[in-house]
Amino acid sequence: MPDTRHTNSKIIAAYRQRTAESEALASRARQVLPSGIVHDSRHLHPYPIYVNRAEASHKWDIDGNEYVDYYGGHGALLLGHNDPRVMEAVHRQLDRGTHYAACHELELRWAELVQRLVPCAERVRFTSSGTEANLMALRLARAHTGKSVLVRFKGHFHGWQDHVAFGYDGHFDGSPTPGVLEGIAEHVLIAPPDDLAASVALLDSRDDIAAVILEPTGAGFGWSPMSREFVAGLREATAERGIVLIFDEVVTGFRVSPGGAQAHFGVTPDLTSLAKILAGGLPGGAVVGRREILDWLDFEQAEIIGREKIQHQGTFNANPVSAAAGIACLEIVADGEACATATARAQRLQAMINRVFAEEGVPWAAFGEHSAVYFFTNPGGLDIDPMRFDAASLDADSLRVGGKHPAVAKFRLALMVNGVDISGKPGGSTSCKHSDEDLDRTADAVRKAVVMLKEEDEL
Numbered sequence: 001m002p003d004t005r006h007t008n009s010k011i012i013a014a015y016r017q018r019t020a021e022s023e024a025l026a027s028r029a030r031q032v033l034p035s036g037i038v039h040d041s042r043h044l045h046p047y048p049i050y051v052n053r054a055e056a057s058h059k060w061d062i063d064g065n066e067y068v069d070y071y072g073g074h075g076a077l078l079l080g081h082n083d084p085r086v087m088e089a090v091h092r093q094l095d096r097g098t099h100y101a102a103c104h105e106l107e108l109r110w111a112e113l114v115q116r117l118v119p120c121a122e123r124v125r126f127t128s129s130g131t132e133a134n135l136m137a138l139r140l141a142r143a144h145t146g147k148s149v150l151v152r153f154k155g156h157f158h159g160w161q162d163h164v165a166f167g168y169d170g171h172f173d174g175s176p177t178p179g180v181l182e183g184i185a186e187h188v189l190i191a192p193p194d195d196l197a198a199s200v201a202l203l204d205s206r207d208d209i210a211a212v213i214l215e216p217t218g219a220g221f222g223w224s225p226m227s228r229e230f231v232a233g234l235r236e237a238t239a240e241r242g243i244v245l246i247f248d249e250v251v252t253g254f255r256v257s258p259g260g261a262q263a264h265f266g267v268t269p270d271l272t273s274l275a276k277i278l279a280g281g282l283p284g285g286a287v288v289g290r291r292e293i294l295d296w297l298d299f300e301q302a303e304i305i306g307r308e309k310i311q312h313q314g315t316f317n318a319n320p321v322s323a324a325a326g327i328a329c330l331e332i333v334a335d336g337e338a339c340a341t342a343t344a345r346a347q348r349l350q351a352m353i354n355r356v357f358a359e360e361g362v363p364w365a366a367f368g369e370h371s372a373v374y375f376f377t378n379p380g381g382l383d384i385d386p387m388r389f390d391a392a393s394l395d396a397d398s399l400r401v402g403g404k405h406p407a408v409a410k411f412r413l414a415l416m417v418n419g420v421d422i423s424g425k426p427g428g429s430t431s432c433k434h435s436d437e438d439l440d441r442t443a444d445a446v447r448k449a450v451v452m453l454k455e456e457d458e459l
């Protein structure tokens, strides 16, 4: 990492000045953790903050600075940090044990809730993460169809396992990233999103396709938005050809609506991967879907049908503490109010930020559907009116490239200096706990950050 100790940037200097304890921990961390971090999205120049407390929509770093938090546990915290009903369930379960290596009633209640809320969930199998859920969804699809190829969409993210490690942020030609076998990449096709004719032509071009997987509201929770027509068209095209349609609802599940994007769109896939909100802020995931497909995991069905079942283990699948948190969270989410509130907060915040951009003469815009808030940083210098910005009028590449704008890293630091934390896309998501005061504070922080960027000729 370049040494910016002697930088002329007032933003970086202000950030360093407020975060001395974080800087000390970051330099210790680099001696033991690659880049000093445990998740690629935390890579930040000159170093990330270290957080030691959070509550509702706020978190505090180790130096005592307070932030309005839009990172939201990578989207897991629709109810914000430490929802009292979720925490009570977690504490109660902690006193009763964290792992029984046995069946427990909580896993059953958790699965029943998922079955009730998610339209395609005739059967549920818990995993420990969204990555694992997608891995199992793909294996199920291959076993069920007897075919091998997976179709994905450019820019769509599905975790870090080998079949999905390329094609979301580069390697759009389908070539493997380091450590991924050519043989695996050869069985994955990357298609352009939101182009139904191209997808149908691809599905018709070969007879070895097992599954199509997508983020149903578009790559990165609508960072590159996608139309319902495309999703509904894919449903029809895959059903007609006996191809398994997998919705990756790791982010959209229980967020877009209590039944996820599939309930919102009225389009039911064959399989769905879930995680994040599913487990109420603790680790957990699940693959859910048609009984006939999930039956590949079933001992009795394997015997009746006379076939080898798919094996599936996982030490922490549906561990009792995650199950307790998940049940408490989904019981709250079920009536739709938390989803609606988070969405309303995000939409209001976008309008407030766009007003700031317009008033400050900055050709950037906030956008996003549902409870997402993304920043279009306009690296191509398009002539836009932030108050009338329509993300759907731009192609996916133009929208996403904004994250690579050279001013973005400093924008994030400037927001942090003014008490707001967002992800590097740049953007984030709201919870139902973000208050009017939080939104005012955020819009004010955006204004101050923009002024700081202008002073450094970054805008």
Ligand SMILES: Cc1ncc(COP(=O)(O)O)c(C=O)c1O
Binding pocket: 074, 128, 129, 130, 131, 132, 134, 157, 158, 159, 160, 215, 248, 249, 250, 251, 275, 276, 285
């Ligand atoms: C759409 C999507 N799918 C899958 C994953 C992977 O989930 P996990 O981090 O639980 O492995 C993520 C994580 O951010 C995601 O956003």
